[in-house]
Amino acid sequence: MRKNARFFRREKSWLWAAGLLCLGLTLRLLFLEKLPYGLNQDEASAGYDAWALLQAGIDRNGKSWPVLFFSWGSGQNVLMSYLAIPFIALWGLRPLSLRLPNAIAGCVTLWGMWRFARKVRGEKFGLWALGLLAINPWHIMASRWGLESNLLPALLMGACFFLSRAEEKPKALFGAALCLGLAPYAYGTAFFFLPPFLLWSVIRLRKSLRPGVTVLSFLLFSLLIFPIAYCQALNILGGEEKRLLGMTLPRLVDARQNATSILGGGGLGVVRKNVLTFLEILHNGDDQVEYNALPFWQGGILYFFGLPLAVLGVIRSIQERGKRPGEWPMLGWLGCAALCSALIDGNINRLNMVWIPMIYYSALGGFWLMDQLQLRRALPLAVAVLSFLYFGYNYSTRFAAPGHYKYFPGLGEAISRAEELSPETVYITSQVRQPYIFALFYTTPAPERFAESAVFQTDLETGMQTVERMEGFEFAEIERADLWILTEGEAQEQQREILDTFGLYAVCR
Numbered sequence: 129m130r131k132n133a134r135f136f137r138r139e140k141s142w143l144w145a146a147g148l149l150c151l152g153l154t155l156r157l158l159f160l161e162k163l164p165y166g167l168n169q170d171e172a173s174a175g176y177d178a179w180a181l182l183q184a185g186i187d188r189n190g191k192s193w194p195v196l197f198f199s200w201g202s203g204q205n206v207l208m209s210y211l212a213i214p215f216i217a218l219w220g221l222r223p224l225s226l227r228l229p230n231a232i233a234g235c236v237t238l239w240g241m242w243r244f245a246r247k248v249r250g251e252k253f254g255l256w257a258l259g260l261l262a263i264n265p266w267h268i269m270a271s272r273w274g275l276e277s278n279l280l281p282a283l284l285m286g287a288c289f290f291l292s293r294a295e296e297k298p299k300a301l302f303g304a305a306l307c308l309g310l311a312p313y314a315y316g317t318a319f320f321f322l323p324p325f326l327l328w329s330v331i332r333l334r335k336s337l338r339p340g341v342t343v344l345s346f347l348l349f350s351l352l353i354f355p356i357a358y359c360q361a362l363n364i365l366g367g368e369e370k371r372l373l374g375m376t377l378p379r380l381v382d383a384r385q386n387a388t389s390i391l392g393g394g395g396l397g398v399v400r401k402n403v404l405t406f407l408e409i410l411h412n413g414d415d416q417v418e419y420n421a422l423p424f425w426q427g428g429i430l431y432f433f434g435l436p437l438a439v440l441g442v443i444r445s446i447q448e449r450g451k452r453p454g455e456w457p458m459l460g461w462l463g464c465a466a467l468c469s470a471l472i473d474g475n476i477n478r479l480n481m482v483w484i485p486m487i488y489y490s491a492l493g494g495f496w497l498m499d500q501l502q503l504r505r506a507l508p509l510a511v512a513v514l515s516f517l518y519f520g521y522n523y524s525t526r527f528a529a530p531g532h533y534k535y536f537p538g539l540g541e542a543i544s545r546a547e548e549l550s551p552e553t554v555y556i557t558s559q560v561r562q563p564y565i566f567a568l569f570y571t572t573p574a575p576e577r578f579a580e581s582a583v584f585q586t587d588l589e590t591g592m593q594t595v596e597r598m599e600g601f602e603f604a605e606i607e608r609a610d611l612w613i614l615t616e617g618e619a620q621e622q623q624r625e626i627l628d629t630f631g632l633y634a635v636c637r
Contacts, residue, residue: 141251152238152262156231156271161224164527166535169561171274172569175226178209180575191376195355201381201593207313208276226274233282234271240285248454257491263516265427279314283307291457295336301345309352320468328460382591406469420476427519434490441489461485538631542613543570555602555609564595612636
């Protein structure tokens, strides 16, 4: 009878897990092309470069299979674009194809969180942690748009999952090595995170490491990370562009890390500023950048209850150290990520390595508090569900059609309509950030044609490269064009003849 009862409890747990996973998948995949409506300039950049690699084996700047995109001149991470290539091959260059890698990675992260939490603290906590991640505002938003750096948390979750099993199954080190070796291709901040985290992992696993598996795992990690590490070193030290086994290690105008980390100089004053920024983001629950998180009371990063519960969860985890032997990767992840926050000029996406462990410890704090206070589970469940519904309402109304201006809603349709009219040159308003990348994304000229016709301008202070004109498009001088794509406000102010309107944009003659 006891075996049967245990069997039915396990079956019930699996059913709950399946339901929560389905909920999480739905929230990350449903209406992915239309929510958010439009495209951000970084999405368009990653998408066109992926399409160019598929078509010609080079990015828009003529670099063959780069380990880091030249992009705007200061670099852009490549892993998401490479993962998007199969989807682009199947369905063409469109927002859905581009966003699927992040959405799928977000879904896999749900599975990893559930398996990790279940192993460390049992079936009930595994479900609680899975449920809280499934409805987390930051994770839903990060999974639904193609910002290439948003792949990093998924890879770190994978590494955490494999490391928690490495003591019992040493071959799990191969999975951790794969995830950690790919991490810098997802986001360059991984270079700050990896040294302390690897040191922490070696210390914790030192008694269970097997020489053969350890050496092979280290070789796998080293082979994966070497090209991007070499590329970053070349840029920091002022070296020239290199070629390595068919891959390009580009020389950037200015390394992105110089603008977003302490590598740009400033010493202890910058460290102090970065720490204060991180603490302010934690306190406020958002960073005032609406595509990273909604305002605090509309969900923020962790909902209004997340931070105090996370603090409680960390305290509880430290008190129990030794009793939960598989939890050490998560604690190390949080500690190393918090340490890295002092080195990074932070906003939510630059600090994205922090939020998964914060969600985990928020779940732990809430789970422990319910147990101690003997709360009916219906009460915290109701609070979580109501918070999620309020977030979902605000997110969908703000980012679905007619859309949010940060995603330039309607611009793609306006460019397509302008093409149908067959003008010699189309001007795109300067109120669009890097308007040339949208022209590339929605018209898909061959990268060689773009390189031949583009007139570039580079700001050496910021490392930002812009395009003044390219074949069929003008971005600097409005009078050079015979058709214009303007915001509706610009069109009315300039008294242009409006042919069509799409979202925020008007096609004018």
